[in-house]
Amino acid sequence: MLRKIWLVLQYVLLLVAVLGSFAFSNYRNELRKPEELHINFVSQENLYIDEATVNKLLIQKFEGSLNQAKERLVLNRLETILSEIPLVESAQVYLTIDGELRAKIAQRQPIARVVSGSDVYYLDRLSEKMPLSKLHSARVPLITGTTTKEDLDNCFELLNFINEESFIKDDLVGIHIEEKGSYSLRLRAEDFELYLGSVSNLPNKIAKLKAFYNKAKKDSIWSQYRRIDLSFDNQLIGTKK
Numbered sequence: 001m002l003r004k005i006w007l008v009l010q011y012v013l014l015l016v017a018v019l020g021s022f023a024f025s026n027y028r029n030e031l032r033k034p035e036e037l038h039i040n041f042v043s044q045e046n047l048y049i050d051e052a053t054v055n056k057l058l059i060q061k062f063e064g065s066l067n068q069a070k071e072r073l074v075l076n077r078l079e080t081i082l083s084e085i086p087l088v089e090s091a092q093v094y095l096t097i098d099g100e101l102r103a104k105i106a107q108r109q110p111i112a113r114v115v116s117g118s119d120v121y122y123l124d125r126l127s128e129k130m131p132l133s134k135l136h137s138a139r140v141p142l143i144t145g146t147t148t149k150e151d152l153d154n155c156f157e158l159l160n161f162i163n164e165e166s167f168i169k170d171d172l173v174g175i176h177i178e179e180k181g182s183y184s185l186r187l188r189a190e191d192f193e194l195y196l197g198s199v200s201n202l203p204n205k206i207a208k209l210k211a212f213y214n215k216a217k218k219d220s221i222w223s224q225y226r227r228i229d230l231s232f233d234n235q236l237i238g239t240k241k
Contacts, residue, residue, distance in 0.1 A: 197231025
């Protein structure tokens with residue numbers, strides 16, 4: 001009987017020792033201090049911001065240092081700080097089992113470069129202003145002219161339509177903002193002005209241009225024009241040189 005009690009007591013002591021060791025290890029793990037934030041960029045191509053810059057900005061804003069006990073780290077706050085960096089679109093911060101502090105960062109993606117007076121910046125895929133980067137210069141269409149919020153919204157709509165639907169997407173060099181909400185396009189291989197007018201009825205306007213392009217190319221008369229006007233509903237007007 002005493003032997004059975006002793007065996008049971010041994011098992012209990014062993015269980016207490018294992019649980020105590022686990023609890024102590026967990027406690028020490030919680031007190032470990034992550035020395036840096038390990039960055040993983042979702043896209044490794046054309047980086048507009050690097051890991052060193054992110055860490056520097058984060059240390060400046062996060063109470064001077066990341067070197068504090070992990071239970072004091074507020075991951076949501078870190079994510080908010082990272083997301084406020086002008087070149088970052090979104091961020092996810094997490095702790096690994098080994099106690100490393102990691103972040104997955106999706107950088108903003110430009111779809112056009114805007115030059116308006118002395119202001120130069122990108123328009124990103126969410127139709128927001130995006131600062132230029134010292135690390136990489138994006139090869140995107142150029143938007144010129146005096147810009148307003150309405151103009152940028154219209155250019156965003158136009159760019160999305162051209163990128164998804166239009167045969168000229170690979171040849172588009174720029175969009176110029178004319179007066180009264182009208183726009184003209186510049187194509188890579190052509191030296192004429194392509195006047196679009198407003199961004200209304202874009203499918204019809206681009207369809208007219210495609211029909212004219214196919215005919216002009218077939219008849220070898222494409223280079224004879226200095227201006228193509230797509231602003232009218234039922235016709236295309238070409239002005240020869």
